[in-house]
Amino acid sequence: MEFKQGDWVRIEKNGTVYEGKVMPSMEGYITIKMKSGYNAGFSTDRVRITPLENNGETANGGRNGLKECRPERGEPSDSGKKLPKVAILSTGGTIASKIDYRTGAVSSQFTADDILAAIPELREIADFKGRVISSILSENMDSESWQNLARAVVEEIEAGADGVIVTHGTDTMMYTAAALSFMIETPVPIVLVGSQRSADRPSSDNAMNGICAACVAISDIAEVSVVMHGTTSDDFCEIHRGTKVRKMHTSRRDAFKSVNSLPIGVVDYNTRTIKTFIDYTRRGEKPLKFKPGMEPKCALVKFTPGSDPSVLDCYIDNGYRGLVLEGTGLGHVSTKLIPMIQKATDAKMPVIITSQCLNGRICDRVYDTGRDMIKAGAIEGEDTLPETALVKMMWVLGQTDEFDKAIDMLRENISGEITECTLK
């Protein structure tokens, strides 16, 4: 029997059964994408291949499966009740990915409308308008993409969106979240969401994350937030403040954590209710304000024992405008590097110190090294995450050319990146 690409088949080999969807295969071989998301290849003369009776519908269906149904646009999802308007802006990443049967790889090729079709429950929560901003993996984002995205978010809010969802690759989502936090003062929720596992995998987190993001987008939380799985189970999502969040695991579904802050709250997936833990900006509390401008020539440099001072020199000599150092413990670099901090600040290049510990607060007033760093002009980043400090530096230097003003802005808490007291 001949099988074509996309058919569901059962393959028996030495008493073991494999089930999956046929992928492009070489002559004499059959390759399938299994329910686990892994690919398996077999020599056709050594196996027994039969069609899967249910054509794989239940094998890959269920809440997290990619359903091929496409509810018509504008279909009333809730007996005449007027739903809030939510714009869903798609940038790419795993949440917008599906298997490319040409290459067997996962690629970002889903649009916002495809996401709505794959997660039909979303239509019960809000009246969505989809817009594709880009279809890229998030490692390809840059300060230009952040500004284009921010502009699109602002346009949607101006056009009357009650909330905005941005679907995004998880790897650099924290940078984009911080960038939107600094660039936009918002009267409505702006929610970034991604998924760690693509929609074709039964363990995909796309549906739950998408649904929880929609709950936050229509909520009272008028902040830039990141909404992702809170645990490895399908029980709740956490709502992280855009300047306090970090991806802390390569593959777990609960990879995102708030650092030096509690999450703003959680969304219970079953009841679709939100519980908050800390104070947040309420819907309508602030008018919409857009403050674009990003200086790309800023760098985040990790200090390691024995770091060569010429590394910093290189940035200074190459026209960089701001530096964030990820120092040790309370925020130290070696004594040898301190003249470079002085050289940078003499050249009107701000230097912020953050910590490799991530958790806790910078205090350069305890040890001599730290005091000398402050004397050389270093700014203590308080409890700001290194990545957030970098984005803040880029944004501040995109707002002003005046060194003293930049220093004042860098010391100030602008968008929740510095908290008053350290979380124990």
Ligand code: GLU
């Ligand atoms: N590296 C890709 C990205 O960040 C895929 C990972 C993901 O989306 O989680 O876009």
